[in-house]
Amino acid sequence: MSAVSMAGALNRALADSLAADPSVLVFGEDVGPLGGVFRVTDGLAARFGEERVFDTPLAESGIVGTAIGMAMNGLRPVVEMQFDAFAYPAFEQITSHLAKLRNRTRGQVSLPVVIRVPYGGGIGGVEHHCDSSEAYYTHTPGLRVVTPGTPDDAYRLLRDSIASPDPVIFLEPKRRYWAKGELSADSADSADSVAFDRALVRRTGRDVTLIAYGPMVATALETADAAAEEGWDVEVVDLRSLSPFDDETVCASVRRTGRAVVVHEASGFGGYGAEVVARVTERCFHHLHAPVLRVTGFDIPYPPPKLEEHHLPSVDRILDAIARLQWDDEVVGGHGA
């Protein structure tokens, strides 16, 4: 099978889901004839017709709110928010309805809605086009929050998300839209739901666990290569499902290595990484040789294009964090007061 970009893999997942299930719809701003500003929906309106793939008025709350109504009536809407920050007008519908209606109705109403959100920076985008908004969604019970790091995962996770009876916030790392990768053999014909809420060890290593997701998976793997040259054997865990969180896979890794660094683009304060640190520390405290560290964006609004490189986690910054994991202390032990 030939290599495909992440945008291409997503396009294929949408097409395959539309073809497989007549209740699947795709709509949003510019997703019809234009094919989306990132071309993720390219060709779908022509192939499946404008009844199933269509442009809406420009109103994000309207898009999510009507998707909720459609899902109540048995359809499976897959909607797009054009950029991360433009999902905020839909925040009320997402938080108070999409996330809570199943619970509110004791399971009688199921909302299989997927909200695709191109997120994160690194593409020279101006303000409001580069937010990493995962923490807003992961703190909201009732939502699943998923993000792929590779084209293959993009395909599989999106198919799983569309098949899921739960609402899914599907975060697409826009800086990786054009990076190519192979699709695994089976992914073209079936959605493999085993993958859906499990983290994946992308690279094994003995010394330290790098915990990453979405756009940072590639950066973490690069770091692991660089770290190998410095003598550190780095394990890389790709979370894929941010909520629910796969404690099992992550903790098994950290217990093995005794050290961990969490990486994400979003601002650190109150960011998703805080949860990872807290969970891992609670569950693996006695296996830890050093506090779990975070490498994240600064606690600032996303910067303009010319400054974004300073904000984003880099290989060097992750290596620095690894270096700070108290390698010398190892023999000392104990956390005396």
Added chain:
Amino acid sequence: MSAVSMAGALNRALADSLAADPSVLVFGEDVGPLGGVFRVTDGLAARFGEERVFDTPLAESGIVGTAIGMAMNGLRPVVEMQFDAFAYPAFEQITSHLAKLRNRTRGQVSLPVVIRVPYGGGIGGVEHHCDSSEAYYTHTPGLRVVTPGTPDDAYRLLRDSIASPDPVIFLEPKRRYWAKGELSADSADSADSVAFDRALVRRTGRDVTLIAYGPMVATALETADAAAEEGWDVEVVDLRSLSPFDDETVCASVRRTGRAVVVHEASGFGGYGAEVVARVTERCFHHLHAPVLRVTGFDIPYPPPKLEEHHLPSVDRILDAIARLQWDDEVVGGHGA
């Protein structure tokens, strides 16, 4: 000075700020003649006139968006969101504008807006009336997020918030509105801005630090009393300012006690407590005898009145957490793999 309820203290703070500064305005839904559904703005419209204290159309994005415009034009709006979940329609204006305009304009535009949000549960309120939404705001750089635990703090922090050049999300623990306390001598006449972003040790203790805020301050103090009977000497830190976070006060306490529990009503996953755990662990790792634990709401939508007691952190649940802080391990030391 006689005891006053928190609602009364907030009312006094608004009145004193309105009296002291003609640029202060109070508006929102039902804050005029009705005096707010919790009566926090009682009597203000009559005293200061409907040009300064007024009802708006029913639209939260409109309230925050126009407050931004007013602040750009030199006024100091203090707006009310009637209940926590009803602030969500304003999420875009809060996140993309209120929080970011100072930064966007390199400091040329200052937005001294205060958004008052009655938050949290424990009052038998139906769905959407009991959310603890602090994590959404604390993860957003550019906002200050403040919450009082006592009437005295309510007065001081609200005056400070109104005086602040930064936008403030002012979270009012609605279950504590009617609890009475003394106002400190100086608070009636001056806003003491030293208090504004500092945590406060509400009770000193040697064995363990309870970190709480807003509605949980009273619960934490109650727990400390109960714990004393079981032989634990508990220190209680009231954060007051959730963002920025007072690392200094909190870490000094945890370094002293070597153990800590963070308490909040909001769901644990990705909640504010995760940040507290992560920060404290990063900064105090070698002083910790046990992982910092969290006692929080479950990872579920806020429950209906008849079930809320099960969801909310209770004295017993906090005592349980304290008991799990590995008191026996103390002599063992070390965190072997």
Added chain:
Amino acid sequence: MARTRAPERTLLPSDEPLSLLRKDGSPVDDSPLAMPDDDVLVELYRRMVVGRRFDTQATSLTKQGRLAVYPSSHGQEACEVGSVLALRPTDWLFPTYRDSVALVTRGVDPAETLTLLQGGWHLGYDPYEHRVGPQCTPLATNTLHAVGFAHAARLKGEDTAALVLLGDGATSEGDTHEALNFAGVWHAPVVFLVQNNGYAISVPMSKQNAAPSLAHKGIGYGVPSVLVDGNDVAAVYAVVREAVLSGGPTLIEALTYRIEAHTNADDATRYRTSDEVAAWLDRDPVDRLETYLTSRGLLDNARRAAIAAEAEEFAASVRAKMNVDVEPSPDDLFEHVYATMPRHLREQAAALREELA
């Protein structure tokens, strides 16, 4: 610039509210509306009487602490009942917190209707059983659900209209705008019934909107609009029925009044006069129809008494049901957050069970 312009005439509401019955119960001569059939009129009356009794019963239950809160629709029965009876069985209703009478009129069990307000769960009924969406608390948000639902029906080839209820205050929310716009563009079969009862809690219309009427919003979306006397149940029935059958969207503003405070927790004397309330009591929707039916010989004393007795019986059954303590199980907290309970919730549920053991 060659856009087809829908004729303004059909999109703008009439100058005066449409009506069929005058305040004194006499029929309007030259109404453009068709008077409902006799049996429908009697049924409207019966349901209003039962609905009002249910409503006062619910208010009493708050005083006994059996309900956490109750927003009364006393005075608004013409809207609550007239609109719901105008629906076909296949249509859907999207109500708000104030529309408990609409729910029981639609056939939802009264105890299930009151579950939310009693505090046992967020919703007590199965939306699919009577085609009634969950009663909605965040204002105006149900308008979008209704539009999406109705459009989905269209896509599925089903003949289903959605009736969404909202208040005057809710029209100010952005969601109402987006819903009207989507409905206009999609020509979705949705009836937006704005019960303009003059207040959003304490805020009067003068602070809410400066338009000639709320129905004047429709033209901005290409949505036909109707202004109707909301205390005239025959008129409400007629306009909603026509809207439901139109196959497209309609915005209806019904002028009415809530006689009680916003909820039992509200103090309405802070923002309105008793004279104002009295004037509206004089326009009572139930009395008005009763006078008309009596004058037409459609309602005699025996029938009236039978209906009153039925209402009493209904109230008694509500009391009986609400006096049974149904305690929700703590397990429910975790059961339906996701379709399948994820591990972390299984752990939390287990911890709670252990705590309670």
Added chain:
Amino acid sequence: MARTRAPERTLLPSDEPLSLLRKDGSPVDDSPLAMPDDDVLVELYRRMVVGRRFDTQATSLTKQGRLAVYPSSHGQEACEVGSVLALRPTDWLFPTYRDSVALVTRGVDPAETLTLLQGGWHLGYDPYEHRVGPQCTPLATNTLHAVGFAHAARLKGEDTAALVLLGDGATSEGDTHEALNFAGVWHAPVVFLVQNNGYAISVPMSKQNAAPSLAHKGIGYGVPSVLVDGNDVAAVYAVVREAVLSGGPTLIEALTYRIEAHTNADDATRYRTSDEVAAWLDRDPVDRLETYLTSRGLLDNARRAAIAAEAEEFAASVRAKMNVDVEPSPDDLFEHVYATMPRHLREQAAALREELA
């Protein structure tokens, strides 16, 4: 039910767009609008020519990589220039990303105007210097800022109107609705100028709105509405001027067209035909006024050449400024998040400085 009804006549737009100049540059005989003074007309022409040259220059700069992105307003100069020149010095402008020509017309330095699009910072100018709010990217959000700003001016006793620019697509957002409603209720001096250029990126009006015109939204808020030929700068100037002086809110829909793609990154051939573009090129706002001015003897060859030369000079100065690399300092990242830098940002700034040392 005794609400005062504003007369519908003044709240509804005219059937046909108001205009002063026909497509061919000849004057409209029976326009209800007053033709601007001669010197204003010449100034409008001069600013449109300069504005257009600036616009094409900016588009070129994207090709050279000096700008990250540029949304052109080629074809919309009558709106950009006509509305801004209609403002008084004390008035405020609340523009969007597409309104760079409006900004330079208002006197903002072109390099400062382009800072956002060049990628150096989110905004390059001081809003208070020329009374221009920050160019706004999240659609429709600036409408609320404009209403709040104008209402604050009223409260402070200042005679300041706010002109907010938005597109056809932005009218669908909830914020536009809330802003129009607040403006109506507060009678705030705000001019909402909707530049209806037919598309929101690729989405045509037919999928955006089903109303007879976007201006028909005004009546739903009690806001007087105007439909104007947005390629007729004299008419745009006249209606905005009148709206600014009215002391209350006005909704203006200006029918226009963007000749270029949405931005340099967009491929407009995916959603519109070259015939459509050609038809609109034929309605060019600059040519139209040029013909009229020439016919009136207000513009001779020498003046025309002088203006063209001025535009070239302006473009050259823009090129020169934009060719200087102004690198923002990493310290800026932390400086203005709060009024005073909190400790955690001081630490982060220090860490970055160390890293870069």
